[in-house]
Amino acid sequence: xxxxxxxxxxxxxxxxxxxxxxxxxxxxxxxxxxxxxxxxxxxxxxxxxxxxxxxxxxxxxxxxxxxxxxxxxxxxxxxxxxxxxxxxxxxxxxxxxxxxxxxxxxxxxxxxxxxxxxxxxxxxxxxxxxxxxxxxxxxxxxxxxxxxxxxxxxxxxxxxxxxxxxxxxxxxxxxxxxxxxxxxxxxxxxxxxxxxxxxxxxxxxxxxxxxxxxxxxxxxxxxxxxxxxxxxxxxxxxxxxxxxxxxxxxxxxxxxxxxxxxxxxxxxxxxxxxxxxxxx
Amino acid sequence: xxxxxxxxxxxxxxxxxxxxxxxxxxxxxxxxxxxxxxxxxxxxxxxxxxxxxxxxxxxxxxxxxxxxxxxxxxxxxxxxxxxxxxxxxxxxxxxxxxxxxxxxxxxxxxxxxxxxxxxxxxxxxxxxxxxxxxxxxxxxxxxxxxxxxxxxxxxxxxxxxxxxxxxxxxxxxxxxxxxxxxxxxxxxxxxxxxxxxxxxxxxxxxxxxxxxxxxxxxxxxxxxxxxxxxxxxxxxxxxxxxxxxxxxxxxxxxxxx
Numbered sequence: 450x451x452x453x454x455x456x457x458x459x460x461x462x463x464x465x466x467x468x469x470x471x472x473x474x475x476x477x478x479x480x481x482x483x484x485x486x487x488x489x490x491x492x493x494x495x496x497x498x499x500x501x502x503x504x505x506x507x508x509x510x511x512x513x514x515x516x517x518x519x520x521x522x523x524x525x526x527x528x529x530x531x532x533x534x535x536x537x538x539x540x541x542x543x544x545x546x547x548x549x550x551x552x553x554x555x556x557x558x559x560x561x562x563x564x565x566x567x568x569x570x571x572x573x574x575x576x577x578x579x580x581x582x583x584x585x586x587x588x589x590x591x592x593x594x595x596x597x598x599x600x601x602x603x604x605x606x607x608x609x610x611x612x613x614x615x616x617x618x619x620x621x622x623x624x625x626x627x628x629x630x631x632x633x634x635x636x637x638x639x640x641x642x643x644x645x646x647x648x649x650x651x652x653x654x655x656x657x658x659x660x661x662x663x664x665x666x667x668x669x670x671x672x673x674x675x676x677x678x679x680x681x682x683x684x685x686x687x688x689x690x691x692x693x694x695x696x697x698x699x700x701x702x703x704x705x706x707x708x709x710x711x712x713x714x715x716x717x718x719x720x721x722x723x724x725x726x727x728x729x
Numbered sequence: 730x731x732x733x734x735x736x737x738x739x740x741x742x743x744x745x746x747x748x749x750x751x752x753x754x755x756x757x758x759x760x761x762x763x764x765x766x767x768x769x770x771x772x773x774x775x776x777x778x779x780x781x782x783x784x785x786x787x788x789x790x791x792x793x794x795x796x797x798x799x800x801x802x803x804x805x806x807x808x809x810x811x812x813x814x815x816x817x818x819x820x821x822x823x824x825x826x827x828x829x830x831x832x833x834x835x836x837x838x839x840x841x842x843x844x845x846x847x848x849x850x851x852x853x854x855x856x857x858x859x860x861x862x863x864x865x866x867x868x869x870x871x872x873x874x875x876x877x878x879x880x881x882x883x884x885x886x887x888x889x890x891x892x893x894x895x896x897x898x899x900x901x902x903x904x905x906x907x908x909x910x911x912x913x914x915x916x917x918x919x920x921x922x923x924x925x926x927x928x929x930x931x932x933x934x935x936x937x938x939x940x941x942x943x944x945x946x947x948x949x950x951x952x953x954x955x956x957x958x959x960x961x962x963x964x965x966x967x968x969x970x971x972x973x974x975x976x977x978x979x980x981x982x983x984x985x986x
Contacts, residue, residue, distance in 0.1 A: 452813065455813070459809035460815070461805075463802040463805065463825060463869075466802060467824055467825060467827075467862070469843055469858065469862065470828060470839070473839040473842055473843035476839075476842050476846070477835075523738050526734040526735050526738075529731055530731055530732060531735070539980070542983065543970070543974070545742060547746075547970050548742040549742075550923070551746055551966050552925060552940045552943075552959075553925060555746065555749055555940075555943070558943070558956075558959055562745070562749060562752050563744070599741065599742070599745065602738070603742065607982055607983055610983045611983040611984065614984075652830070653830075656830055656831075656832055659832050660831075660834040660926070662834055662837075662926050663926055666948065677832070680837070681834065681837070684838065690838075690842075693838050693841075694842070697834065697835040697837075700832055701832065701835050704831075704832045
């Protein structure tokens with residue numbers, strides 16, 4: 450058998466699977482642009498003309514952005530701590546990777562048990578006599594963001610950690626022995642080198658936060674929908690597929706519009722960093 | 730400061746999971762924490778329910794078939810890209826990772842469109858197809874990494890000593906990539922077994938998965954049986970992670986290729 454045919458046969462199964470995905474993507478976008486067999490952007494203008502949808506879009510962006518920023522702010526120090534830990538690093542890794550692999554339904558449900566009206570915190574506060582009525586800890590933005598940070602934080606930590614583990618400890622020690630203060634050494638050496646990992650983490654967390662459904666439905670208020678939950682409602686309750694397709698396309702544009710520039714910047718930065726490494 | 734944040738985060742991550750597992754042992758008829766009395770009655774209810782067990786079986790079978798297919802497809806693709814030097818190999822590898830960078834709500838709608846045109850909406854076959862697409866990014870990376878590390882000179886040596894291609898493949902190539910294969914299988918099994926966001930668009934009256942069932946029960950009721958089912962899901966994942974750690978080392982997750 451000629452080599453080209455063998456190569457083709459080897460690629461066939463995965464190409465078939467990816468083909469199904471790509472064709473589905475094209476059909477999704479196409480179906481959102483057709484009304485009564487004609488090209489029409491009516492679904493999109495209908496979405497943008499409704500104040501509640503525009504508010505929902507803003508809310509999705511706000512929650513995704515906040516989730517991403519919080520994940521970066523607490524994920525980076527965690528990754529740094531684990532990377533520089535001299536003891537049993539495997540155990541710390543387990544504390545990050547095990548929760549990451551547990552289903553998001555179980556993890557979001559865990560927060561319901563903790564934050565709910567009869568949950569851990571309210572139960573404790575009532576028992577202490579500090580409150581007589583349960584405090585509203587979920588069914589609001591706070592609950593959604595807390596849940597999303599919990600679900601997505603491991604992506605951030607793993608992305609940053611995989612970069613940090615490649616930076617030799619001696620690099621930091623060298624800058625400090627040359628008289629640099631720890632904070633200065635961190636800003637000028639560690640942070641730029643870790644940037645590709647941070648950008649990968651930011652990308653993943655932002656994408657998953659914009660498209661989340663389970664966590665916002667379990668921990669969010671009934672009235673305050675996000676793009677993902679709205680798509681789910683349109684499909685499962687109203688069977689409005691063209692509108693769901695238009696909303697899903699808006700979601701894709703929202704997510705990829707932010708993420709693709711970050712990805713290009715990350716590629717460029719990685720190329721530049723590895724260039725610099727070769728020259729020294 | 731770094732230390733303080735890190736320790737807080739490392740405690741925060743397992744917290745809700747521990748709480749769910751502990752709350753599953755309550756003897757009360759409603760969910761509360763701390764639990765009111767210790768009992769295994771919710772586990773008995775879960776394991777005594779034909780419905781729950783059927784859903785558990787569906788999820789396990791789905792994850793098993795999905796893991797086998799996407800690992801097989803990934804191995805074949807990686808073989809072509811790494812060993813045959815496909816012209817647009819890097820671009821093709823990026824394509825295989827795309828399901829990872831699409832928001833899951835959008836993938837859900839894409840898959841509804843696709844499966845309904847195939848007539849597979851609400852069928853097990855449809856779920857298998859979708860789970861294969863979703864797990865390919867997770868299956869491909871470990872296999873490709875293992876294949877890049879394996880030395881092709883060993884295969885050439887076997888061939889030059891007269892081994893036929895199939896024998897070379899079974900006795901030389903396959904053992905060399907075995908850790909990567911096992912990782913792909915376990916990793917895609919876990920991802921598929923726990924997947925919910927895309928799957929819940931595609932289930933129907935005749936096919937249901939465990940996480941989706943848990944999700945719809947949580948939305949409707951607060952029976953502690955959900956905690957027992959969740960704790961069982963956690964146990965499943967723990968076993969998988971334990972095996973992964975033994976086979977390849979948990980370090981694998983933070984290695985770059």
